[in-house]
Amino acid sequence: MIKKDAHLILEITDLHASVEDQPILQGVNLQIRAGEIHAVMGRNGSGKSTLSKIIAGHPAYTVTSGEVKFQGKDILNMEPEDRARAGVFLGFQYPVEIPGVSNLEFLRVATNSRRVEMDEEELDTFAFEDLVNEKLKLVQMDPIFLERSVNEGFSGGEKKRNEILQMALLQPIVSILDETDSGLDIDALRVIAAGVNQLNTPYSATLLITHYQRLLNEVIPDFVHVMSSGKILRTGGKELALELEEYGYDCVEKPSNNKEVN
Amino acid sequence: MADYRQWLNSLPEPNGVLKNLQTQGRASLANLGMPTNTLEEWRLTDLNCLQKILNLPLYKPNRDYLDEEKQKEWAQRPKNGFRLVIDSQTNPLEDINLPNGIRPLTSAEVEKLLVQRSNQYSSSRNWQVAINNATATNFLALKIEGQNLPPLELIMQSDSGAFIPTRIALIVEDKTKLNLLQVALGAANSAQSHLVEIYLGKGAELNHGLIAFGIEEANMIANLFVEQKTSSHYSFTSVQHGWSLSRLESLIVQTNGHANTTLKGLQVSSKKQQIATHSRVKFEGPQGCLEQLQKSAATDNSHCIFNGSIQVPQLAQKTNAAQLSRNLLMSNRARIDTKPELEIIADDVRCTHGATISQLQEEEVFYMRSRGITTEQATSLLLKGYCKEILDNLPVESHRWEILDKLLKSVKR
C-alpha cells in the first residue's frame, strides 16, 4: 500500500560494505515507507542477502561508507539485539539450528525483550504459551515444534514457519525476509505468504529478498528493485518482476537497458 | 618414586574375595611405576594430582562420613527405584532386599568371573586398573535379569581425607532391560577409584548414566569395561564436573559385532581443574554400530582432554561408527586437547570422526541477538543448550538430581 506521505521507516543511502576485504555492496540506495512492501531481486551473489544481514547487524560484514536509518535514526552502530528490540526483523535464509536450546524458551526470551522495549508487560511462562499457541495458528505449525531445540531437525518448510512465527511474536516495524520462499513447496509457500500478508500493517513495512517471482504472486509488492554487483540497477512496480521472469536478469543488467534509479 | 614404593608397602595385607587381584595389582603397580608424561596415554595428565591421590590414607570401614549434611546433596530415593551406596569395605547389600530379577553372584560365580576377567581386562598394562585392583577389597557383583526392573541407582560418596576404591560387576542377562545411574560425589581432599565391569547378554538393553561431580581437591579415576553380545544396546552418558582431577577410561567391546553402542559425554571444567575422558571402542565382529558425542567446556585455568579411539579389525566388516568431539574453549587461560583416533583394517565400513574447538558459534549467537536477546543471555542459553544435549540422554531418573541444575547455572563464559 503506497501512501506518499507515510513516514519513512527505512532509509539506506549510498551503502558500501565488504566481507573479509571483499567489497560486496557498492552504493545501495533504498527508501521504505510505512505500509509498503518492497522486493529486492537479483542473481546469486548480487549482494541482496548481504544487504539484509547488514540491516540486521551481522558482525561478519563491514560497512565502509553510507548510512542505514531506521525511523530517522542511524542504526549502523547499534548492536544486533538492540536493532531487533527496536523493531527490525530478519527472516533468515538458513535459520540456524541450535541443539539443546528449547525453541519455546528461546521464543519467550526474545518476545519478552521486544515487549520491554515496547513498554509492554513481560509474559510469564503460562501467558506466553497462550500467546504462542495463538500465533502458531497463523503459520499452521504443530505445537510439538515448541518442545524441540531451536530449528534442530526441522524440515526446510518448518524452519521457515518458525521464522514467521518469530515475526508474529516480535511484531517488528520492518521485516526483511531473506529468500523465505526457497526450498518450499507450493502449499508451504502459501501458508508463509498468508502469514506475511496478515502481519503487514499500515504502520510497518516488509522487504522481501528473493530471486523468484513465485513468492511475489502471493505477496504483492508495491516496489520491485533489481540488484546486481552490489547496486540497485532498476526500480519498478510489480510488473518488473514479471518482466524479469520472462526475459531474465540480462535485460536489466545490460547497460543499454539501465534506467537511473531515483 | 620412593614415595610410590612406600605407598605400595603401606597397603594392608591382601585379603577378602579380591585377594588374588590385590596381589596381582600390586605387582603390576611395582612393575609399571608411576605414570609419566612420556607415555602416550598419560601425556597430558596432571601427575601432581595423581600423586596426591596416593598421599591419602586408604579408607577405613565405617559409614560415619555419610552424615545428613552429605546426604542432603542426594536426590530423593527414586519412587520405584532402587538405591545402593557403594564404598570400599562395607557391604552395600546389608539390610537390603533386592528386587526380583536382581541377585548377588554366588561365590562360585564370583570366582569364575574373576578368573575369566583378569586376563581380558588386565592390570598389567593399565595403571588405573592396577590401582583399583591393588586397593579394592569389596566387590559388588550382581546378576540382573528381566524386562520390568526398577531403575538401579549406585551412589559413590567420597570421604574427606581418604581414598576410596570401589569395584562393581554387573551381569546383564539376555534380553534384560535396565536403567542404571551411577553417581560419584567428591568431598574435599578426597580420592576415588572406580572400576565397573558390565556384561551385556544378547538383546540386552542398558541405559547407563554416570554423574560425577567433584569439588576442590577431590580426585577421581574411573574405569569402565563393557562387553556387548550381539543385538545388545548399550548407551552410556557421562557428566564430569568440578574435580581437581577426573580421569575416566572406558573400553567397550562388541564381542561379535551386531550391537549398538551410544556414548555421550560432557565434561565441564573451571578453576584449575583437569577433566579427561579416554574412550576406546573395539568391534570384534561385523555390523556393529557406534554413535559417540563427547563435549567439553573449559573456563578459567582449566584443562579438558578427550582421547577417543575406534578400532575396526578385519573381521568387523560393515561397521558403522561415528564419533564427534565438540569443544568449547571459553577462557584464554584454559586449554583443550582432543585426539579422535580411527584404526581400521576392514574395508567395507563407514567410519567418521570430527573434532572442533572454538568459542560459541558466532552464527548461533547472532541468530539470537537478531531476535533481541543480549549477548550474555544468548551465551547463557547456548551453554545450557550445549550441556542439555548430553544431559537429556541420561536415564530419566537422573533428573531428580538437582546438582545437574547447579551445573547448568554454573556454566558461564
Place this chain on the structure above:
Amino acid sequence: MESQTAVGKVVSQAYKYGFVTDIETEKIPKGINEETIHLISAKKEEPEFLLNFRLKAFNQWKKMQEPNWANLGYPEINYQDIIYYAAPTEKNKKSSLEEVDPKLLETFDKLGIPLSEQKRLSNVAVDAVFDSVSIATTYKEKLAEHGVIFCSISEAIKEYPDLVEKYIGSVVPVSDNFFAALNSAVFSDGSFVFIPKGINCPMDLSSYFRINSGDIGQFERTLIIAEEASSVSYLEGCTAPMFDTNTLHAAVVELVALDEASIKYSTVQNWYSGNEQGIGGIYNFVTKRGQCRGKKSKISWSQVETGSAITWKYPSCILQGEESIGEFYSVALTNNRQKADTGTKMIHVGANTRSTIVSKGISAGHSSNSYRGLVQMGPKAYGARNFSQCDSMLIGDQAAANTYPYIRSQQPQAKIEHEASTCRISEDQLFYLQSRGIGFEEAVSMMVSGFCRDVFNQLPMEFAAEADKLMALKLEGSVG
C-alpha cells in the same frame, strides 16, 4: 591375492626406475664417528662454521634415542653399516654441463629429467642430485638475472656462507629429532634457493634426488629462503634403484618465508618401496618444516607419497607472522607391505593465522597408512582458524588405515575443525561406471583419482599429470 571380493585383487607394476647406473663412485668407509664428519667436511672444502654445526649435531645425535613411537616395527638400523658419503668420481671440477659424465646425463634422461641444453624442460630449472652430490643445476644464469640463487647447497656454503650460516638450522634445530640431528651431522648435498625481496621467481625450481648406490644413506639438505614479498614454486622428485637391502634416506628441508612471501613446495616421492614381500626399499625418515616468519606470508606443502618401504614425514608450518597461512595437501598411497606414517603440524603462533589440511590416504595390499597430525593454537593465536579433512580409502581387507589427529587449543578466539572419514570403492559406483562402458581398471583408477582430486588440484601442472599416472601405475592390478 588374498581378497576374494571384486574390489581388492592385485597391486603394482614393476618399478620402472629400478635400474642401477654403472659408474665409478668414490665412497668413504662405512660408519660414523667424529672423523667421518671431519672427512665429509674436508671433502666438501667447507668453512669452519659448518664443520662446527656438524660436530654439534653429531654430539647431540649420540645422546639421542631412535624414536619408536609410531610403532612401525622395522629391523634395527645399524648406523655403523652405512656409507655416509658417495659421489661419482670426477677428475676435475666440472665447469659446465658438457663436462658432466655422459653416463650421469643419460641416467637423468632415463628418469625423464633431461639436463642437457637442447632437451631440458623449458619452464623448470632443475638441480639434479646423484647419491651424495649435486651434479648439475640448469638455468642458473637466467635465474641470476633476477637475483634468484638456485644451486646445490655445497656450492651455496662456499659462495654464500653468510646466508647459509644465518638460516641453516634456524627452522629445524640440530637437536630437533634423531634423524634431523643425524642429517645435520652428515648431510652431503641438496638444494639452496634464495629469492630476493619483491621477486616472483620466473620459473618453477626443481630438485631431483636419485639414490644409486645400495649401501649409502642419502642425507640431503634443502634450504629455501623467500625474502619480503617474493614467491617461488619448488618441486622435488625422488627415485632409487631396486636393492633387497633397506636404504636410509633422512633429509631435512627448511623453508623461511618473510613478510608477504610465498613458498609452494611440491613433492612426488617414488623411492623404491620394496617388493611384494616387503623385502628392500627405502626408509624415508624426513624432517620438513617451514616457518612463516613474516606477516601475511604463506607456505604450502603438497605431496604425493607413493614410494618407500617406510615413510615418516610430517611437513609442518610454524605460523608465526600475523595473518600467515599454512597449507598441507597430501596423497599417500601404500601397497604391499609399505608403511606410511605421514601428516603435518600446524603450529599457530601469530594472530589471525590460517591453516588448511587435506590428506588422502589410500591403503592396498598388506600396507598400513596412517595420518598423524598436530594442530595447535597458541595463547596468542587470536582469530586463528584451521580446517582439516583426512580421508582414507581402503582397497582389500588386509590393509590398515589409521587417523591420529592431535588437536590443541589455548585461544578461545581460535577455531579448529577436523573431519575424517573412511570409505572404499563401492560396487555400486563401479557398476555405474562399467555400465557406461568404462573398463574395470579404468573405473577404479577414475575413482581413486577422483578421491585425490582436491590434492592433485594443488600440484603444479606438470606434476599433477605425473601424479595421476603414477597412481594408476601403482594400483594397476591391485583391484579386480
